[in-house]
Amino acid sequence: MSPANLILPVFIHDGEQNIPIASMPGVDRLGWRHGLLDSVAEARSHGVNSVVLFPKTPEELKTPTGEEAFNADGLVQRSIRLLKDRFPDLEVYTDVALDPYNSDGHDGIVRDDGVILNDETVEFLCRQAVSQARAGADCVSPSDMMDGRVGAIRRALDREGFTGVSIMAYTAKYASAYYGPFRDALASAPKAGQEHRIIPPNKKTYQQDPANYREALREARLDEAEGADIMMVKPGLPYLDIIRLLRDNSTLPIAAYHVSGEYAMLKAAAERGWLNERDAVLEALLSLRRAGSDLILTYYATQAAKWMAGE
Numbered sequence: 001m002s003p004a005n006l007i008l009p010v011f012i013h014d015g016e017q018n019i020p021i022a023s024m025p026g027v028d029r030l031g032w033r034h035g036l037l038d039s040v041a042e043a044r045s046h047g048v049n050s051v052v053l054f055p056k057t058p059e060e061l062k063t064p065t066g067e068e069a070f071n072a073d074g075l076v077q078r079s080i081r082l083l084k085d086r087f088p089d090l091e092v093y094t095d096v097a098l099d100p101y102n103s104d105g106h107d108g109i110v111r112d113d114g115v116i117l118n119d120e121t122v123e124f125l126c127r128q129a130v131s132q133a134r135a136g137a138d139c140v141s142p143s144d145m146m147d148g149r150v151g152a153i154r155r156a157l158d159r160e161g162f163t164g165v166s167i168m169a170y171t172a173k174y175a176s177a178y179y180g181p182f183r184d185a186l187a188s189a190p191k192a193g194q195e196h197r198i199i200p201p202n203k204k205t206y207q208q209d210p211a212n213y214r215e216a217l218r219e220a221r222l223d224e225a226e227g228a229d230i231m232m233v234k235p236g237l238p239y240l241d242i243i244r245l246l247r248d249n250s251t252l253p254i255a256a257y258h259v260s261g262e263y264a265m266l267k268a269a270a271e272r273g274w275l276n277e278r279d280a281v282l283e284a285l286l287s288l289r290r291a292g293s294d295l296i297l298t299y300y301a302t303q304a305a306k307w308m309a310g311e
Contacts, residue, residue: 001289003047003305007093007255007297011185012036013056014075023181024260025267027299029056032079037086039302044087046305052093052141052297053079056186057100065109066101066124070131080135093168094132096125096153097144104199105190107144108206114198116206122149126156133162139230143170145206151226168230168255169223172216172242175207178235178261185260216242217249224250230295235259237284240291247292256288258298266300278307 011029013019018028018035030036040051055075061068068074080092097107098121104110108121121144129140140157142149150169157165183189191199208215216233223231231250233243234257246254266284270277281300288296298304 001286001308003301003308004049005289005294005296006048006285006301006304007050007052007091007295008040008043008048008301009052009054009297009299010036010039011054011056012075012079014058021181021185023184023264024299025264025271026303027185027263029185032075033082036079037082040083040087040090043302043305044090046302046309048301048305049089050091050093050295051083052095054095054182054186055079055100059103059187062101062103064103066098068101069098069124070127072131072134074131077131077135080132080137084136091138092136093139093141094129094137096129096132096140096142096149098124098128099144099188100186103191105188106200107203108146110197110199112197114200116146116200118146118148118206121146122152125149126152129153130156130160130162133157133160133165137165139166139168141168141170141232143173143234145170145173145203145208148226150223150228154227166229167227168232169228170234171219171223171228171231171246172239173207173232173234174210174239175202175204176210176235176238176259176261178238178259181260181264210238213241213245216245220246220250224252228252230255232257232297233293235262236288236293236296237262240287243288243291243293253294254292255295255297256291256293258285258288258296258300260299263299282307 108116232255236256269275
């Protein structure tokens, strides 16, 4: 394991000051200019040259269909251009999903009766991916779990001439209890229903059942056939068996997301003196690598790189 295996997820907002995230000690919602550039510069100085962007969208810009996702001058698009201008060789990954922009808090468009509209959502995801590619993204990462979205995004990118933009598919994304701090960071949890509309209280109709092992293999075969360049398992540590399943059944690179809940647990135990933070974090990341991950998305990326260097 080395810093080259790590991808740093960064939360950004449309302001100048960094805002601490209470449930993720040591992680801030970064001001999209100076905070973002400073954080990325520090990561690069320790060998971490890959980042993935997650935006906190102002509530007034959210709609049931999430059109802000493909605003050419939106927060993510501006941030990509800023990063590529300052660090041309930085690997910029993006998130492709509607939940940061959806007033209902879902990854897809919600019909009034509570059904997630798959095909209508995929059309919007394609617009989002193309918009990010046009801004300079190196790899788009559909995390929405809609059916058929990898193939549709690949065709949309190719039609617009972005044949060199890669797709990192969230292939096995489980309906997990470990996402809570992430949703705090982006205020992206599903919203309560309204009088005339039903809003599903969770994402279990499109994310995977934690009890289901075989579905991950079906999803992997579909994503690979549709043109995915990298396949991801999320969360990481509770799903080491799924990482190994994909590793043993594909030649594609495999990514694992060491998610916010995993980070928060390690931080909380370390703050109480119950764990040696350095040793526990490096062991956790090493286990993700050993299980078969080529890439690991982790909020510890910069700190872990320092520890690997003996700092």
